[in-house]
Amino acid sequence: DAGVIQSPRHEVTEMGQEVTLRCKPISGHDYLFWYRQTMMRGLELLIYFNNNVPIDDSGMPEDRFSAKMPNASFSTLKIQPSEPRDSAVYFCASSFNRINYGYTFGSGTRLTVV
Amino acid sequence: QQPVQSPQAVILREGEDAVINCSSSKALYSVHWYRQKHGEAPVFLMILLKGGEQKGHEKISASFNEKKQQSSLYLTASQLSYSGTYFCAQGGSQGNLIFGKGTKLSVKP
Numbered sequence: 290d291a292g293v294i295q296s297p298r299h300e301v302t303e304m305g306q307e308v309t310l311r312c313k314p315i316s317g318h319d320y321l322f323w324y325r326q327t328m329m330r331g332l333e334l335l336i337y338f339n340n341n342v343p344i345d346d347s348g349m350p351e352d353r354f355s356a357k358m359p360n361a362s363f364s365t366l367k368i369q370p371s372e373p374r375d376s377a378v379y380f381c382a383s384s385f386n387r388i389n390y391g392y393t394f395g396s397g398t399r400l401t402v403v
Numbered sequence: 404q405q406p407v408q409s410p411q412a413v414i415l416r417e418g419e420d421a422v423i424n425c426s427s428s429k430a431l432y433s434v435h436w437y438r439q440k441h442g443e444a445p446v447f448l449m450i451l452l453k454g455g456e457q458k459g460h461e462k463i464s465a466s467f468n469e470k471k472q473q474s475s476l477y478l479t480a481s482q483l484s485y486s487g488t489y490f491c492a493q494g495g496s497q498g499n500l501i502f503g504k505g506t507k508l509s510v511k512p
Binding site: 322331332334337345380387388389390391392393394395396397 | 405432433435437443444445446447449450452490494495499500501502503504505
């Protein structure tokens with residue numbers, strides 16, 4: 290298996306622009322998680338899906354953030370409009386279970402909003 | 404609610420041992436350990452489930468004391484490749500996996 294695949298690896302955008310991050314989980318994993326990592330706050334869970342259904346989005350910072358999982362092999366995280374404080378590394382991870390199985394992380398998307 | 408890791412950073416010489424601790428204020432069902440190298444994604448090392456087990460992974464092992472809500476990661480005879488930031492993550496009965504802030508481990512020749 291190729292692992293969790295994220296794109297793009299790097300994204301530089303101007304404030305106010307729309308940003309879309311993409312993720313392909315490992316085939317067979319029922320859970321997909323979106324994390325954000327910053328020096329100040331560490332790894333924060335934004336949202337997670339179980340069998341393509343959003344279960345908990347309480348970590349999504351604002352209405353500017355939205356996530357979808359139209360099928361078992363694809364998910365997107367969208368920020369509209371983007372702001373400089375959204376600059377971070379965004380990771381997608383997938384797993385068989387929410388707490389009792391290890392997570393496999395994608396390589397991440399480094400987002401810079403100028 | 405975030406697990407507390409100690410120490411925050413440690414520097415070792417090759418061949419030395421280290422212990423990283425992870426404490427939680429909540430009842431735990433599982434503890435995960437991950438390692439992240441600079442500029443890379445976190446990589447899963449091991450999971451310990453409720454039951455006070457101990458696990459090993461090469462020369463890296465861990466213990467989980469659910470009564471004390473603590474876990475420890477043991478690195479023996481450290482190698483240069485062990486350098487990175489180690490995260491514990493706690494899985495409780497309610498809610499999701501919560502990551503600690505990490506312990507930065509540097510192994511010098």
